[in-house]
Amino acid sequence: MAGSGLAGPASASSSPLIVSGHGITQLHLGASEAVAQKVLERLLGRPTGKIVATPDMKNCGVDAVGSWKALAAYFDHRRLVGLEFGPAHVLAVQTVAGLKLGDPISRAHALYAHRFTTSGTNGGAWFVATATGRIDGFLSFDGAKGPTPATKILTIAVGNVGCPAMSP
Numbered sequence: 001m002a003g004s005g006l007a008g009p010a011s012a013s014s015s016p017l018i019v020s021g022h023g024i025t026q027l028h029l030g031a032s033e034a035v036a037q038k039v040l041e042r043l044l045g046r047p048t049g050k051i052v053a054t055p056d057m058k059n060c061g062v063d064a065v066g067s068w069k070a071l072a073a074y075f076d077h078r079r080l081v082g083l084e085f086g087p088a089h090v091l092a093v094q095t096v097a098g099l100k101l102g103d104p105i106s107r108a109h110a111l112y113a114h115r116f117t118t119s120g121t122n123g124g125a126w127f128v129a130t131a132t133g134r135i136d137g138f139l140s141f142d143g144a145k146g147p148t149p150a151t152k153i154l155t156i157a158v159g160n161v162g163c164p165a166m167s168p
Helices: 033-044 055-060 105-115
Strands: 017-020 049-053 064-068 071-076 079-085 093-095 116-119 125-130 133-140 156-159
Touching (some): 017 079, 017 133, 017 156, 033 064, 033 079, 105 116, 105 125
Parallel strands (some): 017 093
Antiparallel strands (some): 049 064, 064 071, 071 079, 079 156, 133 156
């Protein structure tokens, strides 16, 4: 539905949330705060952290954040600008290609080939360019050694999730 932020009916609770470069199947970036809250409550239940102003993140393009289990939803000017899943493995979430929280980066390389890249900055991060936009997140590894094929996907994020130093 153009402009509403919704993209079809909500999935069954046992179905994973599918992340693409523009949000999740049921909720796209740019949705109003009210629509985002309604959709996330339908999918995940009551928020574990109500949407609150984040003046310390204003310079990072985020002015409010709320949480639902292991999902943080980021807003700017009352519009959804980012979603970050993890680091807990509470949610059934995966990218369109099938990358899940806790997967080793060897699986990410198999799914995305050369489009999947990593960085040692901010404690270890990963990035992938998709047809719908960039998906990224943090890695769980010892920064002194650098990522190995067994290094795990700690978070999956899309859009603006604030300043890297303020994320997990």
